[in-house]
Amino acid sequence: MRIQFSGANRTVTGSCHVLELNGRRIVLDFGLYQGRREESRLLNEQVADELISADAVILSHGHLDHCGRLPILTRMGYRGPIYLTPATAAVTRVVLQDAAQIQEEDAAYLNRRGRAPGVAPVEPLYQSADLPAVYKAFRPVNYGIKTDLGNGVSFSFHDAGHILGSAYIALNWVEKDRPRSLLFTADVGRYGMPILHDPVPLSQNFDHIITESTYGDRAHEPVSQIEPQFLDAIKTVIARGGRLIIPSFAVGRTQTMLWYLQKFINEKLIPELPIFVDSPMGVQVSEVYDQYRENYDTQTHQMIGRDGLFNQANITFAVSSEQSKQINRVNQPCVIVASSPSCEFGRVLHHLKRSLENERDMVLFVGWVPPQTLGRRLQQAVPRLRVYDRWYDRKIEVRTLHGLSAHADYVELLRFLAPTLKPQTTAFVVHGEADQADAFAARLVSAGVGQAVVPALSTTNAA
Numbered sequence: 001m002r003i004q005f006s007g008a009n010r011t012v013t014g015s016c017h018v019l020e021l022n023g024r025r026i027v028l029d030f031g032l033y034q035g036r037r038e039e040s041r042l043l044n045e046q047v048a049d050e051l052i053s054a055d056a057v058i059l060s061h062g063h064l065d066h067c068g069r070l071p072i073l074t075r076m077g078y079r080g081p082i083y084l085t086p087a088t089a090a091v092t093r094v095v096l097q098d099a100a101q102i103q104e105e106d107a108a109y110l111n112r113r114g115r116a117p118g119v120a121p122v123e124p125l126y127q128s129a130d131l132p133a134v135y136k137a138f139r140p141v142n143y144g145i146k147t148d149l150g151n152g153v154s155f156s157f158h159d160a161g162h163i164l165g166s167a168y169i170a171l172n173w174v175e176k177d178r179p180r181s182l183l184f185t186a187d188v189g190r191y192g193m194p195i196l197h198d199p200v201p202l203s204q205n206f207d208h209i210i211t212e213s214t215y216g217d218r219a220h221e222p223v224s225q226i227e228p229q230f231l232d233a234i235k236t237v238i239a240r241g242g243r244l245i246i247p248s249f250a251v252g253r254t255q256t257m258l259w260y261l262q263k264f265i266n267e268k269l270i271p272e273l274p275i276f277v278d279s280p281m282g283v284q285v286s287e288v289y290d291q292y293r294e295n296y297d298t299q300t301h302q303m304i305g306r307d308g309l310f311n312q313a314n315i316t317f318a319v320s321s322e323q324s325k326q327i328n329r330v331n332q333p334c335v336i337v338a339s340s341p342s343c344e345f346g347r348v349l350h351h352l353k354r355s356l357e358n359e360r361d362m363v364l365f366v367g368w369v370p371p372q373t374l375g376r377r378l379q380q381a382v383p384r385l386r387v388y389d390r391w392y393d394r395k396i397e398v399r400t401l402h403g404l405s406a407h408a409d410y411v412e413l414l415r416f417l418a419p420t421l422k423p424q425t426t427a428f429v430v431h432g433e434a435d436q437a438d439a440f441a442a443r444l445v446s447a448g449v450g451q452a453v454v455p456a457l458s459t460t461n462a463a
Helices: 037-045 070-075 086-112 128-137 223-240 253-266 280-291 298-304 321-327 348-355 374-379 410-420 434-447
Strands: 002-005 017-021 024-028 056-058 082-084 138-140 147-150 153-159 167-175 178-186 208-211 243-247 275-278 315-317 334-338 362-365 384-387 390-393 397-400 426-429 451-453 459-462
Touching: 017 167, 024 147, 024 153, 070 086, 070 128, 082 086, 086 128, 086 138, 086 280, 128 138, 178 410, 208 410, 223 243, 223 253, 223 362, 223 397, 243 348, 253 275, 253 280, 253 298, 253 334, 275 280, 275 321, 321 348, 334 348, 348 384, 362 374, 374 384, 374 397, 410 434, 426 434, 434 451
Parallel strands: 024 056, 056 082, 082 138, 178 208, 208 426, 243 334, 243 362, 275 315, 275 334, 362 397, 426 451
Antiparallel strands: 002 017, 002 459, 017 024, 147 153, 153 167, 167 178, 384 390
16 A cells, blocks of 8 residues: 555645555545645646546545645546545535636736736636536445445445535555555544534544544534524624624535524524525535435434425525625615625625624624634724725624534544544544644544654655
């Protein structure tokens, strides 16, 4: 066995790991690097020949940092299969189409700004025309199904509870007449979160583990605290006759917010107020969630009935810009879920323009907000804020709802990995900033794993 760590090493983007097992080359994820524009561009454009000639790609889920470079791979000549769950196939289509459109628009904008003589125009990493080749390679596989990759190598997907369709991957093969195994956790979800099942327990021990460590030394607030905090925010806004603005990720977080809102209405904790989802991508992903209800947990099935989670009369999905504009004409308490979480771009800015100087309104952050962004300045109570070309006096109330991360914290990761934390197991800790990865590696050793390694980019391990 040989492992080439080619992404998400001491960082949380660009997930990519290359396995060589019995003469088969297998790529686990092929995600986009995200960060400083020039640095990310260079990393995203680099595709080694060994990746293009791989025998198979296995995709854990549809987040951009796990699937976002697939169009580059197929454009450069990869012709093998891309294995993924059916729900991940649907989510990935939405995510890649959105990514292609953004890159096309960014390139067009930069080229309109003018270039120095002799400087080539900016080209998008990929565009919509590159996507059909990716979709053609999709080979959907349901959870729990053993798939043969040749030369005695097989794998199976198991529900990771992270986002719709997400999976951890169990690989098995025989090497020198000895059964061998490897677990790729990808991103593991939290326990007790709405809509999706908890991560499926491990059913075997593994010789090797490639594990995420996004929150490798942090513990989330209890899930039980989310509901009362969210309910209090809504009740406060309703009592004031204001608007609740929720800047949210389109994949996963938006659907979780709708779940809580529907639960509050069903239990008559709040009136049936208007709810707007103002994010084209959020609308599309919600439609995908509705199509794959078999991924829902028991509580969600009992709550939604036949109508589904997103088909209630009080929910409006704004697709067009005109529908988005109409939201700001509503003069009654309402909830607006809009992109983006950082408040640096997207439709949320148009709603903030109306609400920043309105003390009846509230903006509720439901996840981590990057520094040096409008969202972070709102959290820091900066008194004057600029949106587009105008300054506003901040009068809107700002709250942050903690505990909604779709990633397991270190306690939950150790709970998930417990069955295979054995002296004979070697763990490779990835998908975490250096401090989180190092801390989780130490925790794994303390928990009983034989060896824990934090690989750097392009590290190779042979065993």
